[in-house]
Amino acid sequence: MKTALITGANKSIGFETARQLVQQGYFVYLGSRDIKKGQQAVSQLQAEGLHQVEPIEMDVDDMESIKAAREVLGQKTQVLDVLINNAGIPGNFPQTASETDSSVFKQVFETNFFGVIEVTQAFMDLLRQSPEPRIVNVTSGLGSLTLHSDPSWKYYEVKPACYVSSKAALNAYTIVLAHDLRDTSFKINAVDPGYTATDFNNHSGPGTVADAAARVVKAAVLGPDGPTGQFFSDDNAPETGISPW
Template identity: 55%
Template sequence: MKSVLITGANKGIGLETAKQLAKKGLFVYLGSRDIAKGNAIIKELIENGSENIQAIEIDVTKPETILAAKNIIEMEQGHLDILINNAGISGIVPQNAIETSIDNYKEVFETNFYGVISVTQAFINLLRKSEVPRIVNVSTSVGSLALQSNPDWPAYDYAKYAVYGSSKAAMNMYTVHLAYEMRNTAFKINAVCPGLTKTDFTNFNGGEVDVAAKRIIKYALLDENGPTGKFFSEETNPETGEIPW
C-alpha cells in the first residue's frame, strides 16, 4: 500500500485530496497543525466509511513537529511514497509591493517557502526508499513570473497578492532545483496549481474542491513516464496543463 503525507490537510483542498487518495487505497497521513482538530476530522471520516487514514501533527514552521511526524511515519511505514506540500497561508490582504509590511512577507514566506523546504528535506530520505517517489508542491498561477508580467494575462491587474504570489514564485524556483537534483532518479517532482477553488482561503470563490483535488492527485500518482520539473495549471491551460514559470 502506497503512503502519502499531505501537509495542511485538515480542511479545504488538502482535506479533499486526503479523502480521494484514501478511497484510491493509499494510506494517508492527514497533516494538521492542531492534532485535536485532525483527530476530530479522522473520527468523522471513519464514521462515514473512510479507511487507511490517520491524523498526524505537523506544523511546517516548527521543526520539532516535522521531525516527530517523520519519525512516526518511518516507524509505521519504513518509507514514504508521496509528499504533497499543501500547507499555505495568504497573509494579510490586500497586499502590495510598496506598502505591505516586511513582517507580513516574513510570515507568509515562513510557511509557503521555508516550510516546504523544511518538510522536503526532512522526508527526502524516506521518499528515497520508495520505488515511486513523488513530490507535489501546491502552487498557484499567480506565482508565475511569465504570466503575471503579461499585460494580456487576465490577472495582470489583480495585484492583491504581492506577498502570496512572491512566496509561491520562490517555491516554484525551489521545485525547479529540487527536480534537477533528482533528475536521474525515480522521483517525479512538480509544482501544481489546483485553480481558484471554493474554500475559506478564497472566501469560497471559484470552482469545486473535488476538481481541485483531482488536479493535485493526477501529478501525485504519475507513472514512470510522467513529467518532472514542470509547472501545471489545468485551469489556465486545459489542453496540456503546463504553464510557464
C-alpha cells in the same frame, strides 16, 4: 500499499486530496497543525468507510514540530511514496510591494516556502525508500512570473505581493529540486489547483474542491513515464495543462 503524507490536510483541498487518495488505495497520513482538527477530519473519513488514514500533528512553521512528525511517521512506516506540500497561507491583506512590511513577507514565506523545504528535507530519507517517490508542491497560478508580465492575462491585476512572491519562489524550488533528483525515480511537480471556493479566499473561487484535489492527485499518482519539474495548471493553460513559469 502505498503511503502518502499531506500537510495542512484537515480541511479544504488537502482534506479532499486525502479522501481521493484513500479511495485509490493509498494509506494517507493526514498532516494537521492542530491534532484535534486532524482527528476530526480522520473521523469524518472513517465515517465514510475510508479507514486507511491517520492524523499526524505537524506545524510546517516549526522545525521541532516537523522533526517530531518525522519521528512519529518513522515508527509507522519505513517508506513514504508521496509527499504533498499543501499547507499554505495567503497573509494579511492588502499586500503591496511598495508598502507592505517585510514582516508580512517573512510570515508568508515561512509557511509557503521555507516550510516546504524543511518538510521535504525532513522526509526525504523515507521518500528515497520508495521505488516511485512523488512530491507535489501545491502552488498557485499567481506564481507565474510570465503571466504576471502579460497585461492580457485574466488575473493580471491580482498581485498580492507576499503571496505571489512566495509561490513564485516555491515554483523555483520545485524546478531545482526536480533537477537535483533528475537521475532518480522521483517525480516532482508544482500543481495549481485552480481558483477554488475555500476558506482560503472566503469561498470566492468558482472551482470545486473535488476538481482541485483531483489535479493534485493526478500529479501524486504519476506513473514511471510521467513528467517531472513541471508546473501543472488547468486554469492557466486549459489546452495543455502546463503553465508558463
